[in-house]
Amino acid sequence: MIxxxxxxxxxxxxxxxxxxxxxxxxxxxxxGEGNDFLGWIDRPIDYxxxxxxxxxxxxxxxxxxxxxxxxxxxxxxxLGTKAVDYAMKNYFGNTPKTELIYAGHQLxxxxxxxxxxxxxxxxxxxxxxxxxxxxxxxxxxFRLLREEIEKxxxxxxxxxxxxVTTDRKKGALKTxxxxxxxxxxxxPDDIGxxxxxxxxxxxxxxxASGIDIDQFMDGFKEAREEFKVNDxxxxxxxxxxxxxxxxxxxxxxIEVLVNYEPKLKYISEWWKQLFAESEGKDHKGIFPVxxxxxxxxxxxxxxxxxxxxxxxxxVISVKNVDKDIExxxxxxxxxxxxxxxxxxxxxxxxxxxxxxxxxxxxxxVDNLRIELEGINPKxxxxxxxxxxxxxxxxxxxLGVNPFNQPGVEEYKTQMFKLLGKEGY
Ligand code: PA5
Numbered sequence: 001m002i003x004x005x006x007x008x009x010x011x012x013x014x015x016x017x018x019x020x021x022x023x024x025x026x027x028x029x030x031x032g033e034g035n036d037f038l039g040w041i042d043r044p045i046d047y048x049x050x051x052x053x054x055x056x057x058x059x060x061x062x063x064x065x066x067x068x069x070x071x072x073x074x075x076x077x078x079l080g081t082k083a084v085d086y087a088m089k090n091y092f093g094n095t096p097k098t099e100l101i102y103a104g105h106q107l108x109x110x111x112x113x114x115x116x117x118x119x120x121x122x123x124x125x126x127x128x129x130x131x132x133x134x135x136x137x138x139x140x141x142f143r144l145l146r147e148e149i150e151k152x153x154x155x156x157x158x159x160x161x162x163x164v165t166t167d168r169k170k171g172a173l174k175t176x177x178x179x180x181x182x183x184x185x186x187x188p189d190d191i192g193x194x195x196x197x198x199x200x201x202x203x204x205x206x207x208a209s210g211i212d213i214d215q216f217m218d219g220f221k222e223a224r225e226e227f228k229v230n231d232x233x234x235x236x237x238x239x240x241x242x243x244x245x246x247x248x249x250x251x252x253x254i255e256v257l258v259n260y261e262p263k264l265k266y267i268s269e270w271w272k273q274l275f276a277e278s279e280g281k282d283h284k285g286i287f288p289v290x291x292x293x294x295x296x297x298x299x300x301x302x303x304x305x306x307x308x309x310x311x312x313x314x315v316i317s318v319k320n321v322d323k324d325i326e327x328x329x330x331x332x333x334x335x336x337x338x339x340x341x342x343x344x345x346x347x348x349x350x351x352x353x354x355x356x357x358x359x360x361x362x363x364x365v366d367n368l369r370i371e372l373e374g375i376n377p378k379x380x381x382x383x384x385x386x387x388x389x390x391x392x393x394x395x396x397x398l399g400v401n402p403f404n405q406p407g408v409e410e411y412k413t414q415m416f417k418l419l420g421k422e423g424y
Contacts, residue, residue, distance in 0.1 A: 001223075001382045003236035005243065007357055007367035008312075013242055016397075017232050020242035023396035024235075027389070028228065032396050034403025039190030040388060041228065043198050044220035051185060055200055058163060058183060059207035063097045066125040066161065070115070070145060071205045072104035073129035074137045075273060075408075076193025077165075080202045080384070083270040087263045087375050088211055097210035103145060104128070104138030112141065116148055124149070125161040127208075129201050131187040133171020136412070142173075165200045192403050194274050195388055198381075211377055219381025226382075227389045237386050241393035243368065247312045248286050248398070252366075254311035256304060257290040260353045261318050263375055265292050271387055278391045278402040285398065294352050301356070305363050312366040316383070317353060320374040321346050 026032040028041070062069055071081060085100050103115055126149055128142045150158040164177040165185040177184045185200030187193075196202065198220055207213045227237040244255065255275070257268045268290035279285035291300050304311065327348070329341035340348060357367050370386070372379045395402025416424040 001373065001379055001386065002369075002371040003240065003386070004369040004371060005239070007361050007369065008243060009366055010243065012246060013239070016242040016246050019397055020238050020245065020393060021230075021232055023241065023393045024230070024238050024389075026396050027392040028230065033401035037190055037192045037195070037403040038392075039188050040192075040195040040198060042224070043188075043191065044217060044224045044385070047198075047217075048186075051200060052203070054183075055185065055204050055207055055213070058185075058204060062125050062163075062208040063210070065123060066098050066208075067095075067122045068119055068124040069098050069100050069205055069208045070119070070124055070126045071100050071102050071129065072126065072138045072141045072145065073102075073165075073201070074105045074135060075277075076196050077129040077131060077135075077138065077187075077201055078102060078105045079194070079266070079270040079273050080197025081205045083266040084197070084202065084206055084211060084216070084377065084380055085209055086266040087380060088209075088377065089263075091263070098125075098208045100205050100209045104135075104141030107137055107140070112144060116145075119148070125163065125208075127163040127165060127205055128173065129165040129187075129205075130171070130173050131167055131193050131196065131201075133166045133173030133175075136415075139172070163204060165204060192405075194270075194277055197270075197384060206377075213377070216377040216381045219378035220385050222378070223382040223385030227386055237389040238393055240368065240386075241390045241397060244286060244390070244394050245397045247366065252286075252310055252312045254287045254289060256300075256311055256313045257288065258293055258313050258315040259290075260293050260315075260349050261321070261375065262292055262295070264316055264318075265290075267316070267380065267383065268292070270384075274387055274391055275394075277405040277408070278395050279398060279400060280407065281400040281404075284400060286394075293356065294349070297352070297356060304360060304365060309364045312368070313360060314368045314370065315353065315357065317350075317369060317371045318375055319371055322374070 027038070030038050071078070081100070082102060089096060101115065103112065126145055128138060130138045146162070149161060153161060159180060159182060162182045163185065164173060164182045165187060166173040166177065168186045168189065185204060187196055187201055188199055191199055203213050206216065227235055229235045232238050257271050259265070259268065272288045272290060275286065275288040304313070324344045324346045327337065327340045327343050327345065329338055361367055370383065372383065392402050413424060
């Protein structure tokens with residue numbers, strides 16, 4: 001993974017260096033607000049090896065008896081898994097060892113109804129994931145799907161097909177799990193939801209779907225070596241945080257995460273949650289949005305090129321794609337495309353990216369670049385860790401606690417009032 005700032009205006013970056021280094025040290029020395037949620041920093045080398053082996057064993061069992069694993073969870077208990085799963089799956093038809101399907105990440109009755117129809121004649125297991133164990137969306141989905149799985153397999157067999165990932169000690173899900181004797185995995189106390197893909201939250205479903213989680217963990221390990229380094233010149237995560245802060249102070253309050261490979265779409269969804277829930281506090285924060293190009297060049301591209309100059313872009317490019325296709329010469333050339341004869345589509349896509357970068361920079365939109373070597377679990381893990389360090393440093397530079405999410409409670413209060421929940 002290479003971080004490249006050549007299309008960014010970095011001439012004043014030096015002025016932000018000290019502030020960024022102070023924020024970085026606050027993070028690494030665990031001296032800031034939210035410091036009890038920093039377990040993710042060293043988790044790449046400091047994880048529960050017994051649980052890791054138990055995850056692999058459970059994944060093998062799921063692969064042997066289930067065509068589908070229903071992964072129930074929302075926010076940080078959903079997006080990391082979805083991001084990796086979506087990036088690693090073929091676009092069409094190829095079913096991984098066990099197909100992951102998702103529930104409990106919204107409240108659509110239509111969706112659950114169709115999901116139940118889809119799994120009816122298939123063998124499946126359930127992995128319900130909730131750190132608090134009390135979140136409404138996954139709790140409702142689990143209640144409904146538990147009924148389905150018990151109806152299909154009987155209570156005893158269903159019990160062997162339900163896997164719970166939750167807090168070590170507390171929460172309704174933990175109580176239920178203890179009562180029923182489900183196999184249970186832990187969301188560590190010191191890791192918040194949006195940083196938890198490195199724990200059983202992400203590892204169990206990803207391993208069940210056939211993803212090499214050793215490679216994934218190696219990516220985190222390598223990234224830790226690179227982005228925990230206390231040196232502004234060497235650590236691009238600190239530089240990136242400093243740049244973001246500089247842009248923000250110069251009125252750039254929107255960051256657009258850009259990809260040119262649709263497989264990365266849910267990486268952007270994961271990123272949006274990470275930055276929105278970490279930074280959006282006390283009426284501050286850079287608003288994270290994402291585009292999938294070249295699709296969105298025919299939509300939001302207009303706004304980026306010509307709209308208000310209140311944004312900057314971070315482009316994720318991919319150096320090597322697994323599969324490609326060549327454009328052949330055509331005798332009649334009625335579509336006028338012969339100038340592309342012999343060219344690969346990845347080359348055309350790359351030129352679209354470079355051309356768009358030139359256009360946007362000319363139009364006043366600074367452009368940061370993150371180049372992935374390829375799309376694989378290792379590179380994705382590195383990207384995750386890079387962004388996690390960045391958001392910690394950025395949050396502290398902004399003067400907020402990056403590790404809580406108090407704003408998420410307000411909608412729940414209003415919803416519970418309307419639903420007549422006791423105590424609201
Ligand atoms: O990052 C976070 O902490 C949140 O997005 C949570 O992951 C999300 O609200 C789900 O919470 P829980 O895992 O407790 O059900």
